Amino acid sequence: MQVIPVIDLMNGAVxxxxxxxxxxxxxxxxxxxxxxxxxxxxxxxxxxxxxxxxYIADLDAIQGRxxxxxxxxxxxxxxxxxxxxxxxxxxxxxxxxxxxHARLRPVLGTESIPDLATWHQLAQACASxxxxxxxxxxxxxxxxxxxxxxxTSWPQDVIVMxxxxxxxxxxxxxxxxxxFHSRYPGHCIYAAGGIRHLGDLQLLGGKGIKGALIAxxxxxxxxxxxxxxxxxxx
Numbered sequence: 001m002q003v004i005p006v007i008d009l010m011n012g013a014v015x016x017x018x019x020x021x022x023x024x025x026x027x028x029x030x031x032x033x034x035x036x037x038x039x040x041x042x043x044x045x046x047x048x049x050x051x052x053x054x055y056i057a058d059l060d061a062i063q064g065r066x067x068x069x070x071x072x073x074x075x076x077x078x079x080x081x082x083x084x085x086x087x088x089x090x091x092x093x094x095x096x097x098x099x100x101h102a103r104l105r106p107v108l109g110t111e112s113i114p115d116l117a118t119w120h121q122l123a124q125a126c127a128s129x130x131x132x133x134x135x136x137x138x139x140x141x142x143x144x145x146x147x148x149x150x151x152t153s154w155p156q157d158v159i160v161m162x163x164x165x166x167x168x169x170x171x172x173x174x175x176x177x178x179x180f181h182s183r184y185p186g187h188c189i190y191a192a193g194g195i196r197h198l199g200d201l202q203l204l205g206g207k208g209i210k211g212a213l214i215a216x217x218x219x220x221x222x223x224x225x226x227x228x229x230x231x232x233x234x
Contacts, residue, residue, distance in 0.1 A: 001201055001231060002053070002211030004085070004190070005045045005218055007038060009068045010059040014041045017057070017166050017215065025059070030219040038071055039078060045218060046079065049228045055085045055107070055213050062089035062112065069098065076103055085131055091118065096125040107159070110143025111135040119147055123155070133159040133192075136176070151184050158187045159213065165194030169216065172200055174207070181208045198227040205231075 008017045008025065013036045015025040027036035032044035045051065054075075061067040067088060076084065086099050087107035091114065099106055106122075108130050113119050123130060132154050135142045147153070160180050162173040172194040181189045188210035195201060195214050201223075204212055217223040 001205035001209070002190075003049070003051065003201065003223075003228065003232060004053045004055050004211055004213050005051055006055045006057065006192075006213045006215040007041055007045075008057045008059055008215070009038060009071065012068070012071070014038055015059070016219075028215075028219060031221045032219060038068075038075060042075055042079065046082075048218065048225060049232065052081070053083045053085060056087065058086065058088040062087065062109070064089065067098075072104075073101075076101065087133065090122065093121055093125045096122060105129050105131055107131045107133050109133040109135050109161070110141070110147060111137075113143055113147070116144045116146045119144060120153065123153060128155065130155050131157045131159060133161045134180075135161045136163060136173075138164045151187065154184070154187060156188055157190065157210075158184070159190045159192050162191075162193035166192070166215075169196055170194050171196055172204060172212070174203070177204065177209055178207050197222045198231060201231055 007014045010025055013027045016028040017025055032048060033040050056072060058068050083103050085105045085107050087109055088099055089112045090096060090106055090108055091112045096106060106126055108122055134148060141148050160177055162176060165173050172191045177189060177191050190211045190213060191204055191209050192213040195212050195217055197217060201212055
């Protein structure tokens with residue numbers, strides 16, 4: 001089971017994501033450090049455990065009102081061994097070029113992809129480095145229906161993003177995750193949303209889920225150094 005810490009960037013700060021309600025996100029309050037500045041948060045997360053991968057959601061880019069590329073370049077420079085999965089509302093080949101870096105892997109979120117033709121263009125431009133994020137809100141799946149129901153063009157790594165579970169402390173969407181793992185055993189399925197503690201991760205791992213994207217449980221102390229060592233050292 002991989003644990004991938006998440007930071008959500010908005011207006012230059014790390015914010016606390018809750019149920020996809022981006023209009024009301026506030027700067028994060030973390031038990032790991034005092035502020036909400038990205039460099040401080042990332043340093044604190046890596047002090048908790050030497051995670052090899054960090055997931056960054058650039059919420060300004062996703063909402064089409066700027067981006068944090070310079071800040072992310074600073075993080076890449078500060079942590080030369082870190083790989084970053086970047087979710088930035090990528091919807092064009094030009095976006096792919098904007099986020100090009102040897103240690104940036106583009107996350108293609110279905111909520112930002114208008115149709116299947118665009119998906120194929122983006123996938124080709126990514127040269128097999130991309131990650132697919134299947135995005136679900138309270139209204140259901142967001143994205144081209146053909147992409148949800150036909151896995152032939154999926155990359156190896158697939159995130160099941162359950163936004164109503166993000167920051168909810170209600171647990172992961174087990175039914176959806178186990179269904180995707182069962183239907184698409186050739187893909188590595190990653191859980192996003194609702195992971196509360198070590199027990200959730202052990203349950204996901206037992207169901208064959210490859211990894212999980214986590215924020216709240218790391219910041220509130222539910223997943224501490226001891227729990228991470230228990231999980232990741234095995």
